[in-house]
Amino acid sequence: MSKALLVLSDGVVFEGEGFGSEGEAIAEVVFNTSMTGYQEILTDSSYKGQIVTMTYPQIGNYGINEEDIESQGGIKAEGFIVKEVCEFPSNWRSQASLVAYMKKSNIVGLQGIDTRALTRHLRNHGVQMGIISTKDLNPESLLEKVKKHQGIAAYDFVKEVTTKKIYKWEAGCWKWCVVERSKAVLKVVVYDFGIKFNILRNLVEAGFDVTVVPAQTDTEKVLEMNPDGIVLSNGPGDPQTVTYAIESAKKLMGKKPTLGICLGHQILGLAMGGRTYKLKFGHHGGNHPVKDLSTGRVEITSQNHNYCVDINSLKGQVKLTHKNLYDGTEEGMQHVELPVFSVQHHPEAGPGPNDSVHIFKRFREMIERFYAKKN
Amino acid sequence: MPKRTDIKKILLIGSGPIVIGQACEFDYSGTQACKALKEEGYKVVLINSNPATIMTDPDIADATYIEPLTADIIELIIKKERPDALLPTMGGQTALNLAVELAESGALEKYKVELIGAKLHAIKKAEDRELFKEAMKKIGLEVPKSAAVMNLKKGMDAIEHIGFPAILRPSFTLGGTGSGIAYNMEEYTELLDNGLKLSPVHQVLVEESVIGWKEYELEVMRDMKDNVVIICSIENFDPMGVHTGDSITVAPAQTLTDKEYQRMRDASIAIIREIGVDTGGSNIQFALNPKDGRMSVIEMNPRVSRSSALASKATGFPIAKIAAKLAVGLTLEEIPNDITRETPASFEPAIDYVVTKVPRFAFEKFTLLKLQFIKFVLLKLLFEKLELLTSAFIIFALEKSVLFAVVLLNVQLAIFLEEKLLLDMLEPLKVLLAIVLRI
Numbered sequence: 173m174s175k176a177l178l179v180l181s182d183g184v185v186f187e188g189e190g191f192g193s194e195g196e197a198i199a200e201v202v203f204n205t206s207m208t209g210y211q212e213i214l215t216d217s218s219y220k221g222q223i224v225t226m227t228y229p230q231i232g233n234y235g236i237n238e239e240d241i242e243s244q245g246g247i248k249a250e251g252f253i254v255k256e257v258c259e260f261p262s263n264w265r266s267q268a269s270l271v272a273y274m275k276k277s278n279i280v281g282l283q284g285i286d287t288r289a290l291t292r293h294l295r296n297h298g299v300q301m302g303i304i305s306t307k308d309l310n311p312e313s314l315l316e317k318v319k320k321h322q323g324i325a326a327y328d329f330v331k332e333v334t335t336k337k338i339y340k341w342e343a344g345c346w347k348w349c350v351v352e353r354s355k356a357v358l359k360v361v362v363y364d365f366g367i368k369f370n371i372l373r374n375l376v377e378a379g380f381d382v383t384v385v386p387a388q389t390d391t392e393k394v395l396e397m398n399p400d401g402i403v404l405s406n407g408p409g410d411p412q413t414v415t416y417a418i419e420s421a422k423k424l425m426g427k428k429p430t431l432g433i434c435l436g437h438q439i440l441g442l443a444m445g446g447r448t449y450k451l452k453f454g455h456h457g458g459n460h461p462v463k464d465l466s467t468g469r470v471e472i473t474s475q476n477h478n479y480c481v482d483i484n485s486l487k488g489q490v491k492l493t494h495k496n497l498y499d500g501t502e503e504g505m506q507h508v509e510l511p512v513f514s515v516q517h518h519p520e521a522g523p524g525p526n527d528s529v530h531i532f533k534r535f536r537e538m539i540e541r542f543y544a545k546k547n
Numbered sequence: 548m549p550k551r552t553d554i555k556k557i558l559l560i561g562s563g564p565i566v567i568g569q570a571c572e573f574d575y576s577g578t579q580a581c582k583a584l585k586e587e588g589y590k591v592v593l594i595n596s597n598p599a600t601i602m603t604d605p606d607i608a609d610a611t612y613i614e615p616l617t618a619d620i621i622e623l624i625i626k627k628e629r630p631d632a633l634l635p636t637m638g639g640q641t642a643l644n645l646a647v648e649l650a651e652s653g654a655l656e657k658y659k660v661e662l663i664g665a666k667l668h669a670i671k672k673a674e675d676r677e678l679f680k681e682a683m684k685k686i687g688l689e690v691p692k693s694a695a696v697m698n699l700k701k702g703m704d705a706i707e708h709i710g711f712p713a714i715l716r717p718s719f720t721l722g723g724t725g726s727g728i729a730y731n732m733e734e735y736t737e738l739l740d741n742g743l744k745l746s747p748v749h750q751v752l753v754e755e756s757v758i759g760w761k762e763y764e765l766e767v768m769r770d771m772k773d774n775v776v777i778i779c780s781i782e783n784f785d786p787m788g789v790h791t792g793d794s795i796t797v798a799p800a801q802t803l804t805d806k807e808y809q810r811m812r813d814a815s816i817a818i819i820r821e822i823g824v825d826t827g828g829s830n831i832q833f834a835l836n837p838k839d840g841r842m843s844v845i846e847m848n849p850r851v852s853r854s855s856a857l858a859s860k861a862t863g864f865p866i867a868k869i870a871a872k873l874a875v876g877l878t879l880e881e882i883p884n885d886i887t888r889e890t891p892a893s894f895e896p897a898i899d900y901v902v903t904k905v906p907r908f909a910f911e912k913f914t915l916l917k918l919q920f921i922k923f924v925l926l927k928l929l930f931e932k933l934e935l936l937t938s939a940f941i942i943f944a945l946e947k948s949v950l951f952a953v954v955l956l957n958v959q960l961a962i963f964l965e966e967k968l969l970l971d972m973l974e975p976l977k978v979l980l981a982i983v984l985r986i
Contacts, residue, residue, distance in 0.1 A: 205897040205899070206897070207799050207897055207898070208803060208808045209804075212805055228897075228899055229900060230801075230901065233802055234807075237804070240804055240805070261802075263803070263804060263807075264836075264837055264840050265807075287899070457897055458895075459894055460894070461891065461894045463880070469773070469774060472893075472894065497880065497890065497891050497893060498890050498894070523805035523809075524805070524809070525809060525812060526809055526812075
């Protein structure tokens with residue numbers, strides 16, 4: 173395979189081999205520590221605008237299958253970096269190899285670099301822009317290209333990944349999911365900011381009738397649909413760029429019970445007048461311990477975020493409900509009066525542990541309580 | 548949850564002599580446990596019949612008894628030392644069996660000794676095949692199908708739902724006489740007919756065979772607050788049918804998608820809760836049909852096992868040490884992670900490397916007479932391995948660590964053999980090395 177380069181915006185160069193598609197990709201370089209789940213990671217719209225590095229050294233072992241995708245239309249990450257790619261998968265569900273899948277989605281991959289060194293560099297110096305190229309092998313010209321790029325904070329990726337049309341979702345989780353499926357009795361409208369299918373699957377399992385709407389849908393239109401609850405989904409990029417979503421959240425809060433996940437959680441934080449800040453190297457992995465402060469239980473969670481809500485900026489308005497035991501950052505909040513709660517981690521897993529899947533049940537219970545009180 | 552103050556003195560049972568299935572791994576876990584308990588301020592009384600262990604060094608426990616590992620002797624020690632608790636999960640199956648014996652004879656009750664780590668009901672539920680099968684059924688998990696058959700007609704009904712291949716075991720025959728695997732109806736009828744005649748009670752146990760399925764193990768830990776974490780997943784290179792001790796094993800699991808791994812993780816958590824191991828580590832084994840992903844629970848060890856030692860070394864998570872601390876009431880969240888020292892032990896190690904264990908067969912202990920045979924086996928093995936290696940090569944460096952380990956071991960083996968044998972071995976070894984060097 174041909175030579176390929178990764179050049180970071182601080183001038184550090186990694187040389188390896190290209191795999192997947194030929195070409196060039198400029199994006200923010202992040203690392204993910206999950207040992208499984210590369211297919212879910214690649215198809216997660218939250219990775220739009222990012223090049224993902226896997227810390228686990230051999231990726232592709234179990235191939236690609238049609239069931240484990242997290243979004244329609246192939247890979248969403250801009251590029252993929254691994255230590256070693258496995259071209260001959262072994263798994264009964266495998267339908268294609270990772271390399272073939274990357275080619276089909278027209279995504280550039282880089283393998284054969286010291287991913288541990290790259291991860292350390294990102295941990296020490298923070299996530300930054302980078303470029304992978306199989307065409308241009310001149311580090312200086314690549315560095316120039318990265319420097320010219322205005323950075324991802326300037327982009328609204330949500331517009332690119334959200335659905336164009338309103339649609340209904342009916343599929344449940346993959347056959348062996350932990351949650352028992354309840355009958356769909358409650359209607360929920362999900363704002364798609366780059367939704368992971370597993371959120372929709374888990375909502376179905378928890379007994380919801382699910383309708384997905386585009387990110388810029390008017391709140392009036394949503395309220396006309398008369399849902400029992402609203403979900404603000406995960407999604408890519410800086411929450412401050414999605415001003416229309418923050419406005420919608422402001423209008424909806426209190427009218428309908430609301431659950432926010434990841435970007436949805438940050439949007440709620442901003443809608444309440446709080447502030448968000450960027451983490452040095454983000455949380456991307458499937459092993460973060462999160463303490464549920466109401467039960468005292470520690471759950472191992474799936475994480476994928478670079479931004480956080482500053483809980484101190486919302487004093488008096490919300491209660492902290494979840495805390496990350498790695499770095500003490502906030503992972504969830506509950507409004508003190510309104511039926512609004514949100515989590516920063518991913519209760520839907522995909523990839524990662526199902527420990528927090530009960531969040532969907534909690535959402536359902538909140539809705540039930542809300543309407544019981546009203547009647 | 549703070550550590551318990553109502554217990555002061557804890558008795559720990561070692562695993563005794565090193566035999567197959569009870570190797571030095573248990574010395575490693577026992578020593579860790581002693582140190583951990585002392586660190587928390589408890590007095591530790593240790594009994595082990597094997598003085599050639601680290602744990603029996605004078606400074607490890609507060610009182611060390613080198614005595615035969617029998618219930619009578621342990622009862623005498625209990626009488627003399629009057630410990631408040633017995634931690635039975637560190638000394639392998641030997642210690643666990645002795646704890647059951649002491650609990651059932653009433654000795655523990657008599658001297659008010661509490662079983663910590665795993666209670667009697669949990670040990671029994673995990674060890675008794677029928678109870679275990681029932682427990683798995685209750686939480687919706689599969690175990691290999693089985694039936695006890697008394698006559699040919701019942702045998703025909705049984706095979707209908709068990710399917711081929713099936714393992715047949717006549718009850719109460721000496722040394723497993725009459726046992727075998729049936730791949731078709733003809734073999735089945737013959738084995739069954741023969742087995743029924745051989746068994747003094749005219750009973751044959753027919754069990755679904757999972758030979759050739761993928762084999763996995765998960766190391767699970769649970770604390771008093773019911774927090775559960777998975778320390779490590781292990782995939783066996785050799786399929787079901789080859790004992791884990793004889794298998795090449797790799798951590799973490801290599802060929803499971805995230806959904807499949809999480810399914811196994813969820814199952815493990817459900818199992819440790821259902822069996823009721825309050826605190827500490829357990830090892831759970833699964834078989835997975837490579838054709839359709841059907842998953843079967845093989846067994847659960849409600850104690851620190853040999854795989855725990857591998858998992859500890861593979862991840863840096865000191866399973867025995869943490870298990871000992873959990874047994875006295877600390878929670879995972881309260882115990883600092885040994886590696887980072889800043890974060891708590893309530894996490895799941897995410898490793899960025901692959902660990903391979905290769906069994907080392909002590910061929911040097913064979914007599915010269917057997918060497919010709921070994922030569923034959925070894926060459927055959929080597930050729931099979933070669934095939935394996937080329938296919939490993941096709942899977943593109945399945946893991947360099949596997950190849951290196953295999954080659955290193957084979958070279959070492961060769962050194963122990965006769966010179967002539969060594970010469971015979973040289974060519975295949977060169978090929979092996981060449982393959983490795985190419986990768």
